[in-house]
Amino acid sequence: MAIEVRNVSKAFGDFQALGDVSVVVPDGSLTALLGPSGGGKSTLLRVIAGLETADAGEVLFDGEPVTGVPPQHRDVGFVFQHYAAFKHMTVRDNVAFGLKIRKRPKDEIATRVDELLKLVHLDGFAGRYPAQLSGGQRQRMALARALAVEPKVLLLDEPFGALDAKVRKELRDWLRRLHDEVHVTTVFVTHDQEEALEVAEQIVVINEGRIEQAGSPDELYESPATPFVMGFVGPVSQLGDQYVRPHDIDIHLEPVDGGLQAQIEHVARVGFEARVELHLADGAPVSVLVTRQQAAEQELEAGQIVWLRAHRFHAFAEGELASA
Numbered sequence: 001m002a003i004e005v006r007n008v009s010k011a012f013g014d015f016q017a018l019g020d021v022s023v024v025v026p027d028g029s030l031t032a033l034l035g036p037s038g039g040g041k042s043t044l045l046r047v048i049a050g051l052e053t054a055d056a057g058e059v060l061f062d063g064e065p066v067t068g069v070p071p072q073h074r075d076v077g078f079v080f081q082h083y084a085a086f087k088h089m090t091v092r093d094n095v096a097f098g099l100k101i102r103k104r105p106k107d108e109i110a111t112r113v114d115e116l117l118k119l120v121h122l123d124g125f126a127g128r129y130p131a132q133l134s135g136g137q138r139q140r141m142a143l144a145r146a147l148a149v150e151p152k153v154l155l156l157d158e159p160f161g162a163l164d165a166k167v168r169k170e171l172r173d174w175l176r177r178l179h180d181e182v183h184v185t186t187v188f189v190t191h192d193q194e195e196a197l198e199v200a201e202q203i204v205v206i207n208e209g210r211i212e213q214a215g216s217p218d219e220l221y222e223s224p225a226t227p228f229v230m231g232f233v234g235p236v237s238q239l240g241d242q243y244v245r246p247h248d249i250d251i252h253l254e255p256v257d258g259g260l261q262a263q264i265e266h267v268a269r270v271g272f273e274a275r276v277e278l279h280l281a282d283g284a285p286v287s288v289l290v291t292r293q294q295a296a297e298q299e300l301e302a303g304q305i306v307w308l309r310a311h312r313f314h315a316f317a318e319g320e321l322a323s324a
């Protein structure tokens, strides 16, 4: 199901959490709402779910306004960061819950729950209780439970936020594969740019209640609309009025046309790359990524004076860099 958010505003008291937000989530897509804490991501997700009412604007599901439709009638599955499982119920019963209250036939429930447990790789865990699962397994159970009633939309609010880095990474890959299998329109909230870039087909960058940019991971990385987006989706340095990715800067040992003089502070060799930290004449820090081979050929070392010139850069009329 396609979702359209049209000119939605939402204030809490005199605080504007969302200001005239418009965004389209294509049918069957996997979309990330990405941005810093307090930017309005959860509020937007909750407005889509019907858990918050917008002050102005509307949400449309497949072209139909859903204003006034309560959450339970919106056909959405919802998973939060801290998933509240029924502790006294087994994994099987937790997943079956939505189907039971919809009074589906018993054998249909059994078949569907088996399918879902397999889908989330918990087939061996049906008889366990939530307390006997790891955090990652519990979130997978939450997803199975949300998927059980075949929602048209899956809304995930930092579903892996409370888990450690390694488990998050596993679940990310898993969510991506799951989406390839079931294709339900999915919107997930994250403040982690790597998570958004790796998992999502579309990323909506939200900051201070406004949409900075919506696009594919490549579009955001290659053609950021604002300095905020550029800084939020990847490392960036400023050379005069140019915003530059570290791998788009060339280091020259002699002065070059348009080159800026800089001094090397530190050279760190990481894998097959070398990260060169420098500062410009005015003291501004710059980070450059070169191949290890280039660092060796140029004999780059701390203290050295070099000249920097970008072979690719972005310039913006206005705006400030995000500090991600």
Ligand SMILES: Nc1ncnc2c1ncn2[C@@H]1O[C@H](COP(=O)(O)OP(=O)(O)OP(=O)(O)O)[C@@H](O)[C@H]1O
Binding pocket: 012, 015, 017, 035, 036, 037, 038, 039, 040, 041, 042, 043, 044, 189, 191
């Ligand atoms: N029920 C509420 N009452 C008052 N203020 C609220 C309420 N819900 C959210 N806010 C405020 O609205 C702003 C946006 O909150 P929201 O949760 O949407 O941000 P977020 O981008 O999801 O941030 P986070 O990543 O920290 O969850 C925040 O400043 C928050 O304090």
